Amino acid sequence: MSSTNNETPSSSSVVVGGNSITDPKSLFKYPTYEDYLDEKITTKDLFYLENQDLARAIIENEFKRYNILSREQFEEQKKKYMLSLTVKTPSLSTGMMGSGNDSNKTDRLCSFGKDLRNYPLLNELAKREAKVRSGRLNTIIFIRDYDKKGNEVSGYIDYGHRLKSEDFEEYFSLKKRLMPKTSDLSYYNWKTQTVSYNNSSTFQVIANSENGLFFRHRRDRKVISVDPKSNSDGTLNGDNSILQDTSVGDNSERRVIKTDEYLQVILYEHRPRRKN
Template structure:
């Protein structure tokens, strides 16, 4: 399915088949790559060098542009309907919701990149927690990606932000489940000394989330807020030096 966008670029709707750039790049890999290389980064490099297809894969920046153009073509009103935070009640005093709202535009414009840590108790009594790339979460909602967070409902007070297995990290000790997944903006790093960390894809700055003071502490501003509905939420705001 092809066409031409108002920007003069041919429309490529195939990019909408993937949740993120990593999935797009890995789609060019082969069964043998997965079997023998055993490393997704190696597969990614081989694909980007053009050894797996006659078509040169998009760069990450071009991929994002293609996604935005395709979405604008099929769902123009959804993309220009304003910010999710606009749905927050003018009388709301919830510190967590106000925290989300104050960061939304800054993240979407790549001025800052925010990771949020949140937790909740599920109906079976298990405590679920995780780290979430807020910019990716908002964009996934716009794209209506599989199992996206309904941010309209979050700001309207009908739902709360809950970690899911595809987020940066997901932990459910009751079922012995811990998962880590790279996002559009961050790579998961397990440091031998400082534990779990995240590296921003654009400027390669390391974000430490353990609360301890170290040489990476200055790369993100850590702030904790509390509300009766959301409990404690920790924001890690990283000022972006180079756009992804």
């Protein structure tokens, strides 16, 4: 608050944007109730109140006036939706929906109930898990860091393939650390000069010395360029956590994750088009 004004701002001074969320699945993008409240707080609110926690408290205490969910309603709706959410996953043996003995298999989200706010990469992967499992989104994870032997390694990981072939809950539970493997789309050990490329059920690897590294989506045939020289620095998102650039290919975008977990993390995201 300004020292020249002795009046304490009333709750009516808080301008809340947005209406009540009636679709429970819309709550999936909010890891916590505080994240939900933060989207309702405007810069004007923070200017007058000078305290984000106070702004949250005012909105939470008078949730009916602002037409938003209470904490209890938020948790209950999110819990009901998450518990009922199942997605059909492709057969692990064929990688194709509707074929193989596992085509009717249903999996609950591995990230359900995990508080990953302090782990930027895992938090972003959790937000995308349902879409990647259903095939609405395909994500390639680039990671560069040191392995257990202290060697610098880097690689491109097909997130969807890892979800199908591994128990990814171990990563979301922090029991295992996500790192590139020689079985991923691309792997490079900077000390030993070990290089490997592998196609997945979703992406075909195109690698040559002249044009660099590309990944072709098997369904819509679109090509994703991961050559750093072809990408600009992008623009900083409002949450100050992700840099975004959309010049990597049709229906694709590049997101740089700002995190202390790794030396470098980039997400390449592709929204596939159906063939006519």
